[in-house]
Amino acid sequence: MADHIIGPLQVSTPADLKRWRTRELPDDLLRAASLRLGVMSLLFAVLWVVGVTLGHLAAHAIYPNSRRWLEFDLGDGIAAASVVVSLALFAYARKGERDPRFVLDLGLWYMVFTALALSVMFHVGGVPVDQAIFPEISWVGAVILMFAAIVPTTPRKMLVAGLIAASMNPISMLIARAEGVWSFEPASRVLVMHYPDYILVGAAVVITHVMTKLGQQVTKAREMGSYQLGELLGRGGMGEVYKATHRMLARPAAIKLIRPEMLGAADADTARLAVTRFRREAQAAANLRSSHTVELYDFGVTEDGTLYLVMEFLEGMDLETLVREKGPLPSGRVIHILRQVCDSLDEAHSLGLIHRDIKPANIHLGRVGLRHDFVKVLDFGLVKEVSSVSLEHSMATIPGQMALGTPAYMAPEMALGEPVDGRADIYALGCVAYYLLTGQLVFEAEKAFQLIAKHLQTPPIPPSQRTSRSISPDLERLVLKCLAKNANDRPKSAAQLAQALEWIPTDAWGEEQAKQWWQINDSTPSSSGPFSPVLPLYQPAVTNTRIDGV
Structure with missing residues (x-):
């Protein structure tokens, strides 16, 4: 590539940034998300208890002469199992040594379990035989959206888990129909009633995509120290140059990213030597104080070995x-x-x-x-x-x-x-x-x-x-x-x-x-x-x- 003054180029995704695009949130943010998941599971446990209790009290208010409100039914069993599972997840997520990625994956399975519990409770336990079928947004759809906003994951994982969770309602309806609890024809009407939940799955995937993008921005900002990367300014034989802004000082800067392979890193040992040499050389450059030498603000190495220099924006x-x-x-x-x-x-x-x-x-x-x-x-x-x-x-x-x-x-x-x-x-x-x-x-x-x-x-x-x-x-x-x-x-x-x-x-x-x-x-x-x-x-x-x- 020719040496030339660096001006804005046609924007395209650099190879290194394509790698970053698939990278996860920083570990501390993943741990914070796993703790949020634990808090949410504890909240769900409380809601299960409160919801079932209020349901029994409402039944007593509606049917004061009946003692049925004191009986333990299928809904109570589902609620009890959900409370146990929720508390177990809460306890597991609170352990500091747990892998936050695994905890968050468990969170998706917990979402599916919660969807199953809600579906069975509403469709199998006590639904009138002749209840009319109309399209509706169920509690399952709300739970899917809630998890998408709180539990960071990849759009692909959310799509798969969301489709499984949304399918719990149609499956429960078919079970109720087979058991004689609910009578409706044809069987395809289960999709008529719950297609809105599948639409919400698409919305959840979009939310997850947005959250992933925000996470990538955080990751890139952290990998470049206190600087937020901006537009691509130039690209050459050793890497790319981006305009950047200091997050606290709002000071413009230019960040040069240098690929390790272009430092002559033929193998791992050579790469380590190149990084060591880079640190020594950048430290020496940082000691130059002449007003006629471009000022070096910062330097470092990202997790994937990419070297970066932060210099004054000229x-x-x-x-x-x-x-x-x-x-x-x-x-x-x-x-x-x-x-x-x-x-x-x-x-x-x-x-x-x-x-x-x-x-x-x-x-x-x-x-x-x-x-x-x-x-x-x-x-x-x-x-x-x-x-x-x-x-x-x-x-x-x-x-x-x-x-x-x-x-x-x-x-x-x-x-x-x-x-x-x-x-x-x-x-x-x-x-x-x-x-x-x-x-x-x-x-x-x-x-x-x-x-x-x-x-x-x-x-x-x-x-x-x-x-x-x-x-x-x-x-x-x-x-x-x-x-x-x-x-x-x-x-x-x-x-x-x-x-x-x-x-x-x-x-x-x-x-x-x-x-x-x-x-x-x-x-x-x-x-x-x-x-x-x-x-x-x-x-x-x-x-x-x-x-x-x-």
């Missing part, structure tokens, strides 16, 4: 988009940008961290507060303290291997697998400066290894010879010095490079000029939007040499 555009849409930049603006990048790199290098993937797509330009043309260096979330990298792995030409740089911006020593330091980033920044001044790569080739070979052997053409724009001679010499094949011939540090840039005489570019530029270009249409959120997807380099392909 508005603006990356330098690759800027040059592609607006053309090469004047020397003064290039110096203004490079000095800010040097501020970010200087801090990182002082901590022993090498970015290793400095390129226009990883440098963001936008507005921060009242400041314009404010630079943020991106993709420090996967920064590494690298001492040795092989050529094969650096180029990432083998599927599944992680790229350690982009060929069009890769320092010779990195390609050779030699020890690298901050001067490798300075070489890459020289390539960025070349691109900003000319709108072209330093070297171009059909294949990645050909491109690397040119970085190793071919002297770069001076930028002034590849553009009609006027370029400061001092700036050109400094850019070529950054592109020296030997690291010892480059500026020794980002701070030294920034100081050299400061003394180059050129057209002024500061806050006033930057503000005017953004006011003019604020409404300019863009394929990605001039103020789209930016968070690049760290992805393997590919073999073509186009800017959007490396």
Whole structure:
């Protein structure tokens, strides 16, 4: 996938989110639901006692001269059995060591049992032989809806259990007909009377589906710490980027999800090593405090091994988009940008961290507060303290291997697998400066290894010879010095490079000029939007040499 400023994409369900869609509620919520089920079963036990007692008292009030209200009948036996079962479920659900998933499955069987008890009580116990049959919503339908709202389960399980429970009424009617308790013809009239209950089963499935969706939202929110995932912003070789909002602070953020297999996790041991390395590296990135480094808010690992980074949500555009849409930049603006990048790199290098993937797509330009043309260096979330990298792995030409740089911006020593330091980033920044001044790569080739070979052997053409724009001679010499094949011939540090840039005489570019530029270009249409959120997807380099392909 091409590196580009991240804007809203056509929404589709990512593979990882398809997995999440089928995932359960968090364990603590499942336990809470199992406790609710226990409370509901206790309530049902009380209702059975109260209902039967009131039934006997009502019979005495209606037939005061009859002693039948004192007799124990089928309804009383059903109520007694239901009370026992309800209390047993209550006691079982209250045990803390029980598996809440199993308890909730028991709850569905309890729903079926309750439906059977109600159906037998109303249809077999004491129904007049000639009672008319009309469609009705029975207590069974009400119980099904109640369970759907209280007991979290999958829509499929609720459909099966609901259909079985709703069928208890027709089955009880057929039993009553066979026993001679109730006379009606034809037998299919049982469905006429109780089809509304089957409709309620459909409503229960919808309720369960909604509850499942809410549970998934809770799960996703919890898996990403305190952040609620929003719209998909972009997708690349290592995962997806989502806009997110902090649940308490309402602060926008960008969350990058990184699949474990794209970290080169060939087996379980390698995966564990990758997660450990990720934690160490993200902690190092979190210590970067330069205002020109994208801020890392949080990081973590989900239960399925997906890594996530929570970063500040930026508005603006990356330098690759800027040059592609607006053309090469004047020397003064290039110096203004490079000095800010040097501020970010200087801090990182002082901590022993090498970015290793400095390129226009990883440098963001936008507005921060009242400041314009404010630079943020991106993709420090996967920064590494690298001492040795092989050529094969650096180029990432083998599927599944992680790229350690982009060929069009890769320092010779990195390609050779030699020890690298901050001067490798300075070489890459020289390539960025070349691109900003000319709108072209330093070297171009059909294949990645050909491109690397040119970085190793071919002297770069001076930028002034590849553009009609006027370029400061001092700036050109400094850019070529950054592109020296030997690291010892480059500026020794980002701070030294920034100081050299400061003394180059050129057209002024500061806050006033930057503000005017953004006011003019604020409404300019863009394929990605001039103020789209930016968070690049760290992805393997590919073999073509186009800017959007490396």
